Amino acid sequence: MNHINHTWTQSFVLAGFTITGIWQPLAFLGALCIYLLTLVGNLLIIGLIQADSGLSTPMYFFISVLSFLELWYVSTTVPTLLHTLLHGHSPISSAACFIQLYVFHALGMSECYLLGVMALDRYLAICRPLHYHALMSRQVQLWLAGATPVVGFSAALVPASLIATLPFCLKEVTHYFCDLAPLMRLACVDTGWYDQVHIVVIGMINACNLGVILGLYGAILRAVLKLPSAASRAKAFSICSSHITVVALFFGSAFIVYVVLPGIQAEGMDKLIALVYALFTPFFNPIIYTLRNKEVKEAVKRVTQRIKTMLKGPEDW
Template identity: 80%
Template sequence: MDHVNHNWTQSFILAGFTTTGTLQPLAFLGTLCIYLLSLAGNILIIVLVQLDSGLFTPMYFFISVLSFVEVWYVSTTVPTLLHTLLHGCSPISSAVCFIQLYVFHSLGMTECYLLGVMALDRYLAICFPLHYHALMSRQVQLRLAGATWVAGFSAALVPATLTATLPFCLKEVAHYFCDLAPLMRLACVDTSWHTRAHGAVIGVATGCNFVLILGLYGGILNAVLKLPSAASRAKAFSTCSSHMTVVSLFYASAFTVYVGSPGSRSEGTDKLIALVYALVTPFLNPIIYSLRNKEVKEALRRISEKIGLDFGRD
């Protein structure tokens, strides 16, 4: 019991990245730029979906929810990354550390479930077009979106709680934020049971969701191939291409990080992979959904013209 109490009174030290000389300000500025662009891109999508009537569809509602998740997801870790890039090793209280661990994994699991819901939305739109709006009413959209948040924040309780109750002998976290693997390396006890429990929870959540997405896209592919014209098939595939790209990015990084034991990769590799899923992916998502999407670009043009006209009247 003393061990557990001690966990909550001690502090950790985030090692961050080892950058010296001219690399340090460049790394800081580069990270800051990507962070600000990520925030701007995701907030822009949320605003466009709220303001433009052409985007009042279930697909864009879920895209805006995804962008909302990404704003918080990237903001959970990047401020500590910027701090370590600017000041080097940074102390962090155990309470803040474990809260960061929990919130980061909760948002990650929420995004995982949300990608499944978005695949379901595309499946209903393509396979049941006549009943689509009845099946995916506004009330259903809100319930599905709410369910992803409840499921994500509930599932993340298990790994976060198990890690927070470990006795820790070392204080320096070989990372720029508090994540499972680097924290478990600091434990005084054998963590093999914890590793299996984490793998079971995260594996079941991501694995089952991934199988669901594959099954839904199997149904979509079957329905699209039955369409009479090449133009209609191309249009159907284009509505799914952005989502499939995001799913590929998300699961490629998730499986790389969380499949295998925490000690199976070097600490430097862990940090570099983390940059992909914690910084680069939230930055790319709005680009994928906007630059490759005519409807979003048209909505941006309409809103820009409306703002221009309003300023002109003033």
């Protein structure tokens, strides 16, 4: 009787990017610089919002929560990216691989829900200004911020646990971190049913969340167009533009990787586009939220002046 040789592998090998010659150290240094700047940028945003009372509003509170999530989100995958860029093929234990997969998707879905919460905050601020502070009290802010990772980490249990039960016949992951599609390509069995579950859990939930965000911004757009002056309309649009940009980057790149590419079987492209939402989006978020934001610039001036005053010696007072 013939038996199919299914191998429950104890480890995988991350293939990473095929870069040789002078480009290898340059790619490593580039990724390292972006990673360090991402950490510094998000830490500065958190510190600035905590240090300046002028930023003690629900909008900036949620921005600080987003920056906190981004610190962990980018740190889940970039270390393995740096290792593969420096050493080429990198072994990773199956346990570490599945944990990375789970944490990455849990943080990603947490961020997805948080973007929805931030859209709700903007909706209440613009469409319900008289009741805004009552509806978005400090207790409500804390509850929404606390519920975000609970929902994200709970939802990610389903795809991560299903992947962990698959038998794998191959070991080389054609990616720089453990993700769903590259791992399923290594399985010894048909993964069509798993694909359907992942579409329902990840695709449908995130699509519904995106639908809620678009619906809220549709209501915001209608309210803004009814404002009497062009200056007030411009101010309202400027407040929302940063969040809309982040939503477009996050959902756009994730949609391409998890919906478009699996349908056309574009192996290798997923890791390129994954750089957008796993590395570049956390890097750009602090820039997007601060570059054209007058309130943040004024807060930086106030905090800087306060630090300068504290550093002055008694002879300078």
